[in-house]
Amino acid sequence: MECSDCKSNLLFRTVRHCSEPDSSADIKNLEALLNAALRYESGLPLDEEDLQLLYQSGSSPGGARPKALCRKETGSLWIAKFPRHNDTFHVESIEAATLELAKLSGLSVPEFEIQDIGSRKALLVKRFDISDHHGGRYHMISMQTLLQAQGYYFLSYHDMFDVVKAHSYQPSIDVPSLFHQMVFNVAIGNTDDHLKNFCMLHKESGYCLSPVYDVLPDLYEKREHSLSFFPGAGFLPPDRKILQRIGKDLNIEMTGRIIDKVLQVVSGWKNIFQQYHVPESEIQRLEWSINRRIESLLFNDL
Structure with a gap:
């Protein structure tokens, strides 16, 4: 049953309440x-x-x-x-x-x-799961569901790359995009990077990676990410050399450029936070964590 307001994929209601709901x-x-x-x-x-x-x-x-x-x-x-x-x-x-x-x-x-x-x-x-053209909804499915994971904190980015390769109609675009998002999460300190915060949309040509959502720096100094970065790895943020190695294993030719672009932008994080009127006291509380992450990505490429 179609429902533009709903975020789930199925909607149930009784026959006597068959009018289109407005939630x-x-x-x-x-x-x-x-x-x-x-x-x-x-x-x-x-x-x-x-x-x-x-x-x-x-x-x-x-x-x-x-x-x-x-x-x-x-x-x-x-x-x-x-x-x-x-x-x-x-x-x-x-x-x-x-x-x-x-x-x-x-x-x-x-x-x-x-x-x-x-x-x-x-x-x-x-809402990015609703088409601006025809008003209908795109089917949206989380990485937790795609990976059939009982919990969403104990897998790796490597598992998500496998999903994108298997299901995306444009893997040559989506694999580098997911890598880009991973690098950004490392740089800014988005440690709430669990499987429900990544999803795929089914558009006219098939499944593709969704836009980025639910991103924040490490507000409460958790340090460890929700996902590991490759099987057997820990949850602490990797340095540039490890990210380079992951990009190389994924055959991403522009690995270095992606890391450099993220570094260039995230290095100016204070100015952007000030533009959005984040109080100076809160910027100071985040400064050590974000700057330390940026420094870890400044090593030379492999």
Whole structure:
């Protein structure tokens, strides 16, 4: 059953409720949505209006981060990501800045924007599984499902490269793109790089790698990545020599150029973070971690 609002691949409902559901909220209700989500997280009572608003928008206030599905006046669907009541970073601004860095490095990212909501900010990310041309949905499947993984923290990037080679209609593009994303994650410190944060879309010509999403630096000094970088390896970030070796094994001719481009862009991370109004105190907290990662990628090529 077709449903442009849904993010899953199957939708079930009873016959008597066969009209097209609208599980998105009007973009004008962002402030009310944010306040309802914050009250929920804080354990405060919610009135019927709050519950209806959260239910209608498909909000997930109890998840890793509160979010809601919103519809703009043009009809386009966007995921609104909200701050949590106990955040110690301006996560939405930092994620927007990180997406901007990914875009500047040459990676494909969805449309995104920061929207002020009173004294707080929300990050709006356009749904990339919906076609701008015909309005239908592209089938989207996570790497966790493709790898039939019971958990999504204990495999490697090598496993994902095998999936892309097997299923992409354009492996000559998608394999270097996944390598590019891996290098970017290493450079910026995106340690939340688990299998659910990578997926493939089925477009007119077949499956291809999705745009980059859910990227952040290592805010809480985890250091270890969620995925290892090749079988038998640990989860700490690899240096340039190891990345060069991985690129060579994948027959990626532009390995050095990809690493250099990512380095060039990520080295200017402070300016981009400032453009997105990340507080200077938070930039200072991230400086040691990001700069150390950049330095590890400055060795000579193999």
